[in-house]
Amino acid sequence: MVARLLADRDDDLLVVTGLGSTSWDATAAGDHDATFPLWGAMGGAATIGLGLALAQPHRRVLVITGDGEALMGLGSLSTIGRMQPVNLAVVVIDNGHYGETGMQPTHTNRADGGRTDLAAVAAACGWLVAVTVTADAQLADAVDAARRQPGPVFVTVAVSAAPVPLVLPPRDGHHLAARFRRHLGVAPL
Numbered sequence: 001m002v003a004r005l006l007a008d009r010d011d012d013l014l015v016v017t018g019l020g021s022t023s024w025d026a027t028a029a030g031d032h033d034a035t036f037p038l039w040g041a042m043g044g045a046a047t048i049g050l051g052l053a054l055a056q057p058h059r060r061v062l063v064i065t066g067d068g069e070a071l072m073g074l075g076s077l078s079t080i081g082r083m084q085p086v087n088l089a090v091v092v093i094d095n096g097h098y099g100e101t102g103m104q105p106t107h108t109n110r111a112d113g114g115r116t117d118l119a120a121v122a123a124a125c126g127w128l129v130a131v132t133v134t135a136d137a138q139l140a141d142a143v144d145a146a147r148r149q150p151g152p153v154f155v156t157v158a159v160s161a162a163p164v165p166l167v168l169p170p171r172d173g174h175h176l177a178a179r180f181r182r183h184l185g186v187a188p189l
Contacts, residue, residue: 022167
């Protein structure tokens with residue numbers, strides 16, 4: 001799914017990836033100066049994306065994160081709904097588990113009694129688009145929404161929890177921040 005989201009991307013698309021597998025998946029799709037992978041700050045990807053969307057209103061900002069991180073940052077959904085950034089999309093790759101801490105089931109894991117519907121939460125917070133993808137036939141529309149529709153756009157994509165090969169982004173936070181800032185035309189710190 002992440003590779004499809006990032007296929008044929010241009011330099012104007014700014015991408016923030018959440019802690020863990022979404023950062024690895026984005027790196028596997030092709031490391032890019034306009035991608036800012038989080039190595040920490042679990043729960044912060046959506047708010048970082050909001051800040052970028054507000055600071056860079058003429059560029060599309062795509063946040064790709066997991067269900068565990070989205071659950072940790074639920075308050076950000078309300079803030080984004082209030083701010084209504086038209087250039088922001090958040091895609092949650094939902095495997096129903098906290099992959100970074102031992103694969104414990106999250107509250108989105110229906111097989112384990114979870115009842116949280118993240119797209120419904122986003123819709124209740126006032127997001128313009130809030131959808132859940134559960135079948136391959138829905139992917140093309142979801143990619144189009146995330147890449148092009150006026151936002152805020154929220155897409156949850158149900159995926160398998162099966163392990164995939166890891167392709168890690170650089171671990172040097174200073175390097176990641178500096179290259180992202182250079183891409184934005186902002187002086188490094």
